[in-house]
Amino acid sequence: MIRFLILLSSLTLFPLPLLAAEYHLDGAQISLLWGIPFAGILLSIAIMPLLAPAFWHHHYGKVSLFWGLALAIPFFLTFGLNISLFEASHVLFLEFIPFIILILSLYTCAGGVHIQYNKQASPLTNTLFLLIGTLLASVIGTTGTAMILIRPLISINQHRKNTVHIIIFFIFLVANIGGSLSPIGDPPLFLGFLKGVPFFWPTLNLFPPMLIASAYLLSLFFLVDSFYYKKEKIIPQTNQNQTSQPSFSLQGIPNIFILLAAVAAVIASGIFASFFTLSFFGITIESKNIMRDLFLVLAAILSLAITPKAIRQKNLFSWEPLLEVAKLFACIFITIVPVIAILKAGHDGQLAPLIQATSDANGQPINAVYFWITGILSSFLDNAPTYLVFFNVAGGDPVLLTTTLKQTLLAISVGAVFMGANTYIGNAPNFMVKAIAEDRGIPMPSFFGYMARALIILIPIFLIITFIFF
Numbered sequence: 001m002i003r004f005l006i007l008l009s010s011l012t013l014f015p016l017p018l019l020a021a022e023y024h025l026d027g028a029q030i031s032l033l034w035g036i037p038f039a040g041i042l043l044s045i046a047i048m049p050l051l052a053p054a055f056w057h058h059h060y061g062k063v064s065l066f067w068g069l070a071l072a073i074p075f076f077l078t079f080g081l082n083i084s085l086f087e088a089s090h091v092l093f094l095e096f097i098p099f100i101i102l103i104l105s106l107y108t109c110a111g112g113v114h115i116q117y118n119k120q121a122s123p124l125t126n127t128l129f130l131l132i133g134t135l136l137a138s139v140i141g142t143t144g145t146a147m148i149l150i151r152p153l154i155s156i157n158q159h160r161k162n163t164v165h166i167i168i169f170f171i172f173l174v175a176n177i178g179g180s181l182s183p184i185g186d187p188p189l190f191l192g193f194l195k196g197v198p199f200f201w202p203t204l205n206l207f208p209p210m211l212i213a214s215a216y217l218l219s220l221f222f223l224v225d226s227f228y229y230k231k232e233k234i235i236p237q238t239n240q241n242q243t244s245q246p247s248f249s250l251q252g253i254p255n256i257f258i259l260l261a262a263v264a265a266v267i268a269s270g271i272f273a274s275f276f277t278l279s280f281f282g283i284t285i286e287s288k289n290i291m292r293d294l295f296l297v298l299a300a301i302l303s304l305a306i307t308p309k310a311i312r313q314k315n316l317f318s319w320e321p322l323l324e325v326a327k328l329f330a331c332i333f334i335t336i337v338p339v340i341a342i343l344k345a346g347h348d349g350q351l352a353p354l355i356q357a358t359s360d361a362n363g364q365p366i367n368a369v370y371f372w373i374t375g376i377l378s379s380f381l382d383n384a385p386t387y388l389v390f391f392n393v394a395g396g397d398p399v400l401l402t403t404t405l406k407q408t409l410l411a412i413s414v415g416a417v418f419m420g421a422n423t424y425i426g427n428a429p430n431f432m433v434k435a436i437a438e439d440r441g442i443p444m445p446s447f448f449g450y451m452a453r454a455l456i457i458l459i460p461i462f463l464i465i466t467f468i469f470f
Contacts, residue, residue, distance in 0.1 A: 024282075025079065025087055025337065027345030034338035037071035041331045045425050046380060050447055060324060064331040071335045087337050089281040096333045098194060098293055099187060099384070100326050103428065105262050105296035106144035106184075111317040112255035112307035113148050117248050121156040123225040126166060127218055129153055130173050134214050137178030138185040138203075140259045146175045146429040151315055154440050162228040164444060167437045168453055169221040175429035176421035177213050180206045180414070183270075184263050187428065188378075188387030188416040192409075194289075195391060196398030199270040202413060205406060209414050209465050216461045252311045258299050265295040316439070321432040329384070329428075336385045343393050358393060365394060367470040371411035375419030375462070379451075383420035383427050387412060411470050418462070422454045423447065 179185030183193035269292035420426035
């Protein structure tokens with residue numbers, strides 16, 4: 001995949017004509033059949049780990065490449081070199097590379113922080129742990145927070161017999177809902193930030209639904225964890241061997257400052273003006289975004305350079321989760337191009353019935369429909385591209401969506417971020433948390449087993465949020 005990206009990047013050096021706006025793909029002129037590769041990769045992510053887990057584990061990159069080529073080859077043959085390069089450059093340089101660089105930086109820096117707590121956890125301890133993780137997720141991202149906290153959370157509960165519910169609520173709160181207050185928090189909001197949504201818009205607008213959902217889930221978790229804790233008849237134990245050791249230790253502190261610097265770089269890219277722009281193949285890249293991405297890469301390199309290997313070994317740090325996200329998202333971002341083009345065509349495209357369902361007879365958006373459609377698709381697809389789809393369905397104008405239609409963008413944002421918790425594939429950290437838990441011997445439920453638990457727990461709060469906000 002890396003060689004493929006390098007090759008694609010090198011194509012921009014060829015002396016081809018500068019592409020103009022007319023090289024955009026016209027969604028009104030293409031069939032919905034162009035969405036088959038997009039549906040194919042998403043169904044592969046959902047089904048193949050169940051039907052052929054060994055094959056998927058060893059060959060998911062090849063499956064992703066297959067669906068990517070299933071679109072790229074006929075697309076090139078049908079629409080020609082200019083449109084193909086324009087769309088590929090747009091996806092690569094304006095969406096995929098910034099997205100994966102952010103994930104890379106947060107994942108790398110978080111992997112250099114090791115937390116150790118030498119006491120057994122009680123229901124109150126676990127609830128406070130989830131509360132801290134929920135708040136931290138919007139500061140250093142759901143991926144970074146999940147990778148920092150999941151291992152110590154498992155460690156302090158290793159004396160427990162029933163721990164599956166702890167991991168499930170961790171996914172709900174830390175890997176999803178907790179990231180709703182900033183573009184750093186969750187990939188959909190970062191993509192919205194790249195599209196022009198102000199950095200602090202989610203902080204101001206998503207805080208009320210996030211507060212309600214978090215209070216509900218934390219309260220429910222405390223009750224459930226207390227039930228299992230009493231059922232197991234756990235007697236707090238004092239380990240004499242630990243009396244000379246501090247109950248809490250934190251290693252890799254410089255990585256925390258690097259993470260904060262990375263967050264500052266992202267904030268700065270949304271505040272300060274650019275000194276110059278680069279234009280090629282009809283796309284424009286601003287200098288502030290180039291500097292942001294370079295800084296994030298340098299942050300990851302610095303983290304690797306200064307962090308002792310022993311810390312990453314304690315965290316069982318591996319590049320595999322990041323590689324899986326990169327390979328799968330590369331295909332998703334490519335294959336979603338025709339789908340977005342059709343959606344942009346509005347009533348002239350083949351997804352006109354979907355467009356019509358989101359608006360009333362007067363053409364006004366039905367925010368409850370946006371919330372549930374975005375959320376349901378985020379549950380089974382991935383919430384980042386789903387957010388992009390409905391951001392464009394709602395018009396794609398960040399100024400209008402953050403002012404006059406702010407309730408519509410709120411519905412899209414809450415649906416994508418919150419309902420990403422419904423399945424393992426709803427958000428990138430979900431997969432990572434599941435893999436780490438299973439590696440530590442926790443028997444996590446199957447795809448559909450997890451989904452059933454999620455729906456029972458989450459649907460009530462989603463209905464309440466719909467009634468209050470949409």
